[in-house]
Amino acid sequence: MGTRETSKLSGWLSTKRGARAGSFAEAAGFGELIVLAVKGTASADALRAARAENLRGKPVIDATNPIADVPPVNGVLHFFTDVNESLMERLQREFSDAHLVKAFNSVGSVCMVNPNFKGGTPTMFICGNDEKAKQTVSRVLDEFGWETADMGKAEAARAIEPLCMLWCIRGFQRNEWVHAFKLLK
Numbered sequence: 001m002g003t004r005e006t007s008k009l010s011g012w013l014s015t016k017r018g019a020r021a022g023s024f025a026e027a028a029g030f031g032e033l034i035v036l037a038v039k040g041t042a043s044a045d046a047l048r049a050a051r052a053e054n055l056r057g058k059p060v061i062d063a064t065n066p067i068a069d070v071p072p073v074n075g076v077l078h079f080f081t082d083v084n085e086s087l088m089e090r091l092q093r094e095f096s097d098a099h100l101v102k103a104f105n106s107v108g109s110v111c112m113v114n115p116n117f118k119g120g121t122p123t124m125f126i127c128g129n130d131e132k133a134k135q136t137v138s139r140v141l142d143e144f145g146w147e148t149a150d151m152g153k154a155e156a157a158r159a160i161e162p163l164c165m166l167w168c169i170r171g172f173q174r175n176e177w178v179h180a181f182k183l184l185k
């Protein structure tokens with residue numbers, strides 16, 4: 001796991017056999033599949049610290065959301081992007097050799113692996129410009145217990161990132177954080 005301060009992960013490391021912590025650059029250099037899960041406002045800085053050459057040609061699961069540093073209004077988060085752009089597109093433009101795939105941004109971390117809902121298998125909406133990277137992420141989603149809905153190229157992140165707003169509205173309303181979306185066909 002990459003971090004600015006490895007010492008803060010000592011507790012986590014002691015419970016995870018085989019896990020290692022390092023700088024963002026060390027983690028990105030080590031990984032074959034990268035997961036970007038940092039504060040949205042810091043996501044570009046984290047990738048800069050990871051260094052473009054460590055990301056080149058690799059699938060990068062982008063779980064981030066463009067949440068601004070202001071409080072929600074009636075449970076509605078404030079985004080620093082607008083509806084005709086997305087954080088993932090910004091990152092993809094800057095890190096053009098990385099294969100970003102939006103995924104895992106609109107569900108709580110406790111449900112990311114082995115989701116268990118009365119309503120059945122939940123849907124993970126994904127998008128990205130590289131087909132092979134999306135196939136890799138779909139395989140991970142299959143193994144984790146999700147059904148994947150590929151929404152197309154990076155621009156679709158304009159619709160997928162705000163699902164996080166919708167997901168949080170329900171959370172704030174009920175103070176319940178265990179729910180997910182499903183695409184009915």
Ligand SMILES: NC(=O)c1ccc[n+]([C@@H]2O[C@H](COP(=O)([O-])OP(=O)(O)OC[C@H]3O[C@@H](n4cnc5c(N)ncnc54)[C@H](OP(=O)(O)O)[C@@H]3O)[C@@H](O)[C@H]2O)c1
Pocket residue numbers: 002003004005037038039040042045046063064065066067104105106107108109110
């Ligand atoms: N928590 C969830 O259930 C959940 C679910 C879906 C999506 N997400 C998304 O996942 C991302 C991470 O969320 P989180 O809940 O883990 O908490 P967070 O506070 O948004 O992110 C913590 C992470 O951000 C990094 N970070 C913070 N400021 C930084 C900076 N200035 N430069 C570089 N890195 C910085 C931290 O690195 P250090 O270790 O160096 O401090 C840490 O890895 C967010 O974009 C969030 O929207 C979260």
